[in-house]
Amino acid sequence: MYSIIIDPPDDLGAFRSAARRLLAARIDPADVTWTDCPDAALFQDVPPDAERIAAVPRAFVELAQAVACHRDESRWALLYQLLWRLVAGERTLMDQPSDTLVHRLQRMAASVRRDRHRMTAFVRFRIVEAEDGPCSVAWYEPQHRILRRVTPFFIDRFASLRFAVLTPDLSVHWDRRAVRYAPGLSRSAAPPADDVEDWWKRYYCATFNPARANAKLLDSHMPKRFRRDLPEADSIRDLLSNAGSRTDGMIGRQPR
Amino acid sequence: MTKALSVADKLEILADAAKYDASCASSGGERRNSRSSGGIGSSTGNGICHSYTPDGRCVSLLKILLTNACFYECAYCINRRSSNVRRARFTVREVVDLTLEFYKRNYIEGLFLSSGIIRSPDYTMEELVRVARTLRTEHAFRGYIHLKSIPEASPDLIREAGLYADRLSINIELPTEESLRRFAPEKRTATIHATMRDLSVKIAGAKTDGRGPRFSPAGQSTQLIVGADSSSDSTVLATASGLYGTYRLKRIYYSAFSPIPEASTLLPARPAPLVRENRLYQADWLMRFYGFSAAEILFGCTDGMLDPELDPKLAWALRNRDRFPVDVNAAERESLLRVPGLGVRSVDRVLSARLHCRLRLDDIRRLAGSFRRLLPFIVTADHHPARLLDRSALRSVVAPRVRQPTLFG
Ligand code: SF4
Numbered sequence: 001m002y003s004i005i006i007d008p009p010d011d012l013g014a015f016r017s018a019a020r021r022l023l024a025a026r027i028d029p030a031d032v033t034w035t036d037c038p039d040a041a042l043f044q045d046v047p048p049d050a051e052r053i054a055a056v057p058r059a060f061v062e063l064a065q066a067v068a069c070h071r072d073e074s075r076w077a078l079l080y081q082l083l084w085r086l087v088a089g090e091r092t093l094m095d096q097p098s099d100t101l102v103h104r105l106q107r108m109a110a111s112v113r114r115d116r117h118r119m120t121a122f123v124r125f126r127i128v129e130a131e132d133g134p135c136s137v138a139w140y141e142p143q144h145r146i147l148r149r150v151t152p153f154f155i156d157r158f159a160s161l162r163f164a165v166l167t168p169d170l171s172v173h174w175d176r177r178a179v180r181y182a183p184g185l186s187r188s189a190a191p192p193a194d195d196v197e198d199w200w201k202r203y204y205c206a207t208f209n210p211a212r213a214n215a216k217l218l219d220s221h222m223p224k225r226f227r228r229d230l231p232e233a234d235s236i237r238d239l240l241s242n243a244g245s246r247t248d249g250m251i252g253r254q255p256r
Numbered sequence: 257m258t259k260a261l262s263v264a265d266k267l268e269i270l271a272d273a274a275k276y277d278a279s280c281a282s283s284g285g286e287r288r289n290s291r292s293s294g295g296i297g298s299s300t301g302n303g304i305c306h307s308y309t310p311d312g313r314c315v316s317l318l319k320i321l322l323t324n325a326c327f328y329e330c331a332y333c334i335n336r337r338s339s340n341v342r343r344a345r346f347t348v349r350e351v352v353d354l355t356l357e358f359y360k361r362n363y364i365e366g367l368f369l370s371s372g373i374i375r376s377p378d379y380t381m382e383e384l385v386r387v388a389r390t391l392r393t394e395h396a397f398r399g400y401i402h403l404k405s406i407p408e409a410s411p412d413l414i415r416e417a418g419l420y421a422d423r424l425s426i427n428i429e430l431p432t433e434e435s436l437r438r439f440a441p442e443k444r445t446a447t448i449h450a451t452m453r454d455l456s457v458k459i460a461g462a463k464t465d466g467r468g469p470r471f472s473p474a475g476q477s478t479q480l481i482v483g484a485d486s487s488s489d490s491t492v493l494a495t496a497s498g499l500y501g502t503y504r505l506k507r508i509y510y511s512a513f514s515p516i517p518e519a520s521t522l523l524p525a526r527p528a529p530l531v532r533e534n535r536l537y538q539a540d541w542l543m544r545f546y547g548f549s550a551a552e553i554l555f556g557c558t559d560g561m562l563d564p565e566l567d568p569k570l571a572w573a574l575r576n577r578d579r580f581p582v583d584v585n586a587a588e589r590e591s592l593l594r595v596p597g598l599g600v601r602s603v604d605r606v607l608s609a610r611l612h613c614r615l616r617l618d619d620i621r622r623l624a625g626s627f628r629r630l631l632p633f634i635v636t637a638d639h640h641p642a643r644l645l646d647r648s649a650l651r652s653v654v655a656p657r658v659r660q661p662t663l664f665g
Contacts, residue, residue, distance in 0.1 A: 092611075092612055095608050095609070095611065095612060096609055096612045096613070097605050097608070097609055097622065097623060098609045098613070098615065098618075098619035098622050098623055100622075103622045117304070120304055121304045121305060121306050121307075122306070122307075123362050124361060124362060124363070125360065125361045125362050126361070127360070127361070136360060136361070138362070153298075153300075155291065156289035156290065156291060156298040157289065157290060157296065157297060157298040157362075158290070158296055158360070159289070159290045159291045159292075159293075159296075160290060160293075160294050160295060160296055161296065161360065196357045196358070196361060197361070198264070199263075199264050199267055199354070199357075199358075200358060200361070200363050202264055202267060202268050203267055203268075203271050203318070203358075204307065204309065204315070205268075206267070206268045206269075206271035206272040206275070207271045207272070207274070207275045207309060207315065207319060208275070208309040208310055208311060209275050209276070209309075209311055209514060211514040211515055211527050212311035212313070212512075212514060212530065213310055213311055214310070214311045214312045214530075215310065216312075217311070217312025218308050218309070218310050218311070218312045220312070221305070221308045221312055221314070222307065222308040230307065232307055233307075236310050239309075239310045240310045243310070247515065247527075249517075250515045250516065250517050250519070
């Protein structure tokens with residue numbers, strides 16, 4: 001029995017090197033346990049990197065990059081099972097989304113991708129005046145451990161600004177030149193609202209057409225659990241409950 | 257004189273005035289970032305919805321008018337000359353600042369700027385172009401810009417607009433020339449079409465000549481209001497398929513006529529049902545991505561109207577039962593695309609999976625989204641529903657019970 005520790009828990013590189021050694025020694029997936037927890041070290045005797053293993057398909061690498069961020073504790077075990085079968089000769093496995101294992105991993109990857117996309121959409125910066133100039137700061141709680149994967153998006157976009165994104169797992173700081181990661185922070189570390197936020201809330205109310213109110217559609221696109229840290233979401237209840245009377249008012253006021 | 261409005265007041269008025277434009281898309285642009293530009297902004301080519309309003313519509317762009325003053329008299333529009341609404345006007349600087357401040361906080365992907373017509377079409381277009389020019393050249397803004405192009409504006413202004421904008425649009429508003437003349441007396445179908453043609457030529461030209469000046473890389477779009485006049489769905493879809501074919505539009509937005517304050521007496525008192533808009537979007541989708549023609553979609557519909565209770569793909573399948581069931585292990589892509597419940601992505605997954613094994617129901621359950629609805633229409637290695645299609649009650653088996661319509665649902 002082998003016990004492999006992957007720490008930090010989204011470290012695909014650590015998984016890769018452990019998996020390579022396990023494969024080289026032909027260690028069956030059933031004989032390996034994977035854990036994030038550094039104290040769990042029981043059987044650390046992974047064999048050395050003895051021989052080169054066959055190259056894995058590109059599609060596996062992409063899948064693994066996403067799955068690595070997933071919070072499911074079985075992510076590494078499942079990835080190793082897939083790798084085991086690929087190396088054992090099931091070369092076309094990645095093209096078989098109907099395979100139970102591939103299907104499960106693809107669903108995990110899709111969940112991570114959705115979470116990444118959501119983060120690029122729902123992070124809200126507040127501008128904080130610091131001694132050395134303004135800094136955009138956001139606190140955000142992603143579903144999975146995606147901060148490292150999403151950071152390049154924010155640098156592409158805000159390279160010329162100083163910014164920080166704080167999440168419960170990890171924080172990132174960008175000083176216009178370099179990225180620095182720091183420990184995670186709780187919601188209480190969120191910066192206070194700035195003046196522009198109030199304009200944004202007014203914009204959000206004004207751009208809504210009460211004649212089209214549709215709470216169900218709203219919930220399907222932006223489920224309640226993702227609204228908690230969106231400043232504009234505070235207005236949703238009132239907007240919906242007044243929509244009917246505003247619309248009737250418009251229809252009633254027509255000159256006819 | 258009333259007292260001067262604050263920027264926040266103007267924002268409220270001019271966002272409210274712009275909200276009847278359905279488009280808020282930020283997709284289809286070029287990939288770019290600000291790593292070396294010193295400015296801000298990026299675009300991945302895929303749009304991002306930063307929020308959703310309580311009607312479930314995507315908020316991607318700061319969608320505002322430069323001014324809601326207008327000397328045109330379009331009956332369906334809250335901003336028309338004779339309307340009693342409060343008027344406001346942004347300065348160019350105010351729009352630029354709002355865009356940048358919202359963008360920095362990650363509220364938006366960029367700006368969608370339109371305007372009522374003041375003084376002259378050229379004057380108005382020049383103001384819109386100044387906003388875009390200032391954002392791009394003074395602030396190196398790399399976010400998304402969608403500009404409304406004023407049909408009567410001069411070609412030079414349109415050319416400059418295309419240089420800065422990711423997308424340009426002109427709203428055709430009503431599906432027939434006759435309706436346009438009745439509801440928008442200053443607008444001319446011929447002018448709108450001429451401008452669309454001009455845009456499509458410039459867009460295509462810039463695409464083929466990669467080194468020439470940029471021109472609206474995310475193409476052009478338009479909006480059609482449904483339910484304000486008496487045009488049927490078949491008229492709307494015929495107009496739409498003509499527009500897609502002739503001018504290579506990226507998107508047509510269908511906007512169910514919605515009551516406005518200060519409405520004109522020319523208009524119906526009641527809003528058009530949202531389900532009508534929804535069915536038109538579904539039909540539009542079938543024409544663009546599923547190989548259906550407008551005629552096939554509308555065949556057998558009463559009074560040229562789509563069935564409000566069935567999505568048009570299912571309705572088509574029920575009228576063409578002889579084409580089903582389709583064998584998922586053998587059928588061509590075109591036939592699979594016609595199966596109700598199989599989307600483009602599911603079809604591609606089926607095609608790739610069946611190279612490796614004969615697909616069974618369990619496989620389909622993993623590959624497709626709406627499994628139960630599919631059953632009467634497909635054959636798999638372990639499922640042969642031939643008899644089911646003979647049942648006259650099929651409609652009640654597969655049709656969803658009438659429910660609260662949801663857009664794009
Ligand atoms: S031109 Fe017509 S549609 Fe446009 S703002 Fe003026 S009145 Fe409204």
